[in-house]
Amino acid sequence: MNEGSIFIIDNDSKSVNLISAFLTYQGYDVIPHRQDDSVFETIRERQINIVIAEVSYLATIAPDFRQEAKKINPQLVLINYGLQADLPHHLAGDHNFSLSKPLNLDELECLVMRAREGQTLKKSSVTPAQTPHAFRSGIIGTSQPMLDLFEMIEKVALSNATVLIQGESGTGKELAARAIHLLSSRNSKVIVPVNCAAIPDELMESELFGHVKGSFTGAFANRAGRFEMADKGTLFLDEIGDMKANMQVKLLRVLQNREFEPVGSTRSQKVDVRIIAATNKNLEEMVATKDFREDLYYRLSVIPITIPPLRERREDIPLLIENFFNIFNRDRNHAVKGFSRETIECLCNYSWPGNVRELENLVERLVILKTSGVITPDDLPEKYLSEKRPTPVSLPTNDGLPDEGICLNSAVELFENRLIGQALTRTKGNKKEAAALLNLKRTTLIEKLKKKNLVFEDNFSL
Template sequence: MENTKILIADDDKKTRDFVAAFLSYKGYQVFQASDGQDALEKIEINDVNLVITDLMMPRVNGIEFIKKLKAMRPEIVTIAYSAFANSEMTANLLKAGAFFYLEKPFNLEELETHVRRGLEHHSLQNQSFRSKPCIKNRTLLNNIIGESDKMLALFELIEKVASSDSTVLLQGESGTGKELVARAIHDLSNRRQKNFVPVNCAAIPDELLESELFGHVKGSFTGAIATRIGRFEMADKGTLFLDEIGDMKPSLQVKLLRVLQNRELEPVGSTTTKKVDVRIIAATNQNLEKMVATKEFREDLYYRISVIPIILPPLRERQGDIPLLISSFLERFSNSKYQKVRGIDSSALNLLRNYDWPGNVRELENLIERMVILKGSGTISANDLPEKYRGRKATTPQESITLPDNGFCLNSAVEEFENQLILQALEKTSGNKKEAAILLNLKRTTLIEKLKKKKLSIPGSSMTI
């Protein structure tokens, strides 16, 4: 633990010192920051594993701080706390990338529990950020498209967990491809010759889900006209994928826990038990730790299914994969819909790269399918995109520049134009120099040299780059 570095960001020095003293006593190396901006500056020059932050801070508030931190150092795990957060703020906080949220006042031992889990997650989930992943079975991962650092790390993690029989919990926003990842884990496992059985726990009525999972005997309830095996037995020696497990009612969570513990089930209406050998992969877009805290999800079941947690990155955090995804979807839908759309122009591509994608890959896939059908042939342009994807219309040089009668300094104008473009790129990427360099088609080192020479400041920030 002496090599584990934790940063605490809080404008309340008393709270900050109190938490720092406790974690230092527990053996962690602790840094302190007085607010979000101070924290970002310290993280620039220190190797930090985990950040604990208050939400209400001056200059850069907690949610904005987490967004900028994820853009700058996505491998760092973040735990947030506040005495004033509501459900909407909590949702935004988790969407921004926080690992867990605590309400003040909180118990320090409880905090350390989440710190340990966060560091375990950091070690497993992000060990590939610092080295180039070696992916041996890429051909079996072809349905999952991506070449960004986050996706390469995900591919390597899939390979590592596939060979074990440990239970996996896939967490991520809707549309990030959780079932594709579950199938990839199954296809790479020793169980690949047996069934992969998916169950959407949110799509099946509560009164039918128990029978769907465990089966039933004839006459056990109205409509049970024959004995039927459940999804667990269908997946025997194979893999059962429990999608949206956070929607499962508490009474059924108890029965699921018993199956996971004893590896045996009891069909509805039966007095005998059956042995099953099933690997469980669960998935959810909800924060199960928060649901555990509010007693909506059983704590013992949560720890049983989250032996290996994997967080799937949202599309907005891997913008470099968008051209690959678009190319794949264009080819697929042009062929399946018998259309002749063969590409997308640079203006439309740039708009889609900079869109926020709340629906993630699924939203992009649906958009390209719609565009292929409506366009029919040729190349998709910016004008073909629905209004919400187009955003603000770009001005042409003729529209934005007027030459004064007495002339002006061309070098100064070019310098100012370059400065504005650099600042816009940094604003779009929340200060991430690597992503900004990609938008500007520059090398990262070239951009950094320009920033040092020009001494530019990001709008809304007091930090000079």
């Protein structure tokens, strides 16, 4: 999901380069301002969600910059920095910030994370009304396993207990963690993610706990760690099963005492943070093989949550396809009409080892390559056809369900399509009469025809 870019505006190229390099290293998409470019055109064309700007230079570009920028993107967040005397005493609206020079990059990153969280909260407040099947943070599903998951998330969010989220790669463990945070009493603060598998071992302690100036070569200034950044909020420890044994000991101490020592410091700092951990590994097996500390495992798994793999909730596949298709088709301004019934059946029959992430990537690829028309099985890569070539979906008979099971959503849609086709065939394409046969309003039938984009064997193009 594209969270938008960060726009750096300053007439001092050294400051722009420093901020850009720092935030790019932290994984953000950063766009530095070039003085011959139009600021507002850049915000419009490059999907800018956050602007970081030197306040006095910004005033020379547009005295009412914030108001003009928010006309382009109402969710845009402005982070001003400058000399204390130049900073505005009040910024109207939520989630707009100021920092004084000299700029502390760690504080800047904290504000960026707070800005991201504020934007997520605003989006989540409208999402359920628009898509009832979408949970607060974007998790989608109407299957029973997902409804059970949503209920568990709502219950867990009410407490401050440590949560361990388990599930295969690509199932949406981070989305579940964000949903817990958004529903909790800590949602006015940030959720700080840490990928334990992506950080080198020698940097992990400094990344989690921070360090003081001079504590090691290259420590030119004090730096806040992720625990300090997440104070009063939530710390999400992703891929916790990859954390090395020496760091497991130090993490256990923080969980027990709620305090930590920055690298090179002799003073402990208290912290009020909720821990949510996630892993695609079986920690119980790792405990048995001595690859994961048993005491840490029990500290983390106060409330365990398991995200079901996509193959165990196949009825959600058409819903997920529709959601991803609408996003990518709109973002790329393509004219793809949708997925044929046969294509959806193929995808319902696939085992999805990469889970929802694999499905999302596939839909994006198909929309990019197709550009127009209907996506058919011929557009699918071979592996999505080779596992089990789908047989035509039919209604269950007295013989019961087929041994290999059935995609319920596809079967229900096929049944509806057949009834519509039969009604139109009998009425020779007269929609008013066909609607009467189906006990529908004519406008309802027409809306269904537009949505389904059906073509029947009797050559009725609908």
